[in-house]
Amino acid sequence: MEQGTALIDRVKARLARAFWFTLALIFLIESWLWDNVKEWLRALEKALGLERLEAWLEGLVSRLSPQMTLALFAVPMIGVLPLKVAALAILAHGHFLTGVVFIFAVKALTLGVEAFLFDICRDKLLEMQWFGRFYSLVLDVRAWASMLVKPYKARLAELGRALRAYAEGVIGKDGGDFSRRIARLRELARPRRET
Structure with a gap:
């Protein structure tokens, strides 16, 4: 129980x-x-x-x-x-x-x-006093919401950095070999002109 x-x-x-x-x-x-x-x-x-x-x-x-x-x-x-x-x-x-x-x-x-x-x-x-109190409450709620979500935002930012680092590892920082391969495939895919 x-x-x-x-x-x-x-x-x-x-x-x-x-x-x-x-x-x-x-x-x-x-x-x-x-x-x-x-x-x-x-x-x-x-x-x-x-x-x-x-x-x-x-x-x-x-x-x-x-x-x-x-x-x-x-x-x-x-x-x-x-x-x-x-x-x-x-x-x-x-x-x-x-x-x-x-x-x-x-x-x-x-x-x-x-x-x-x-x-x-x-x-x-x-x-209007009541509106001022309401506006202050909204600002307090916004601060509370930011504090509640802040750790999750930090985790998402960390995940984004990790994904970016992984992509740079696979592709290279400036695209390196991957970009050259894509350019070569595009070149091969273009129709050839008869001269």
């Missing part, structure tokens, strides 16, 4: 660790998207010549109350609901891969737009 209880306790502990690790990983992926998609949108904004949009939004936010700024900040989340419903419809019609890709694309776009808007709205939103 004790062995069964000990086994159940070990399984529970492993499941709890797996749950928290998965939650931390999802949070960090969202944070990564938040940080990077925003920059991609800024690059798109510059490429399309829409730099005035940011200045216009900053002017608009400066005239809004913190509560109205929060409403402006929430617009993209509400605006993508029809796209999320469309993604679920795609999934329901059996197009799993297309639906999943669509969901991730909508999620990435939403996070990017939210991050872009947050940079503009942050000061006004932080005027």
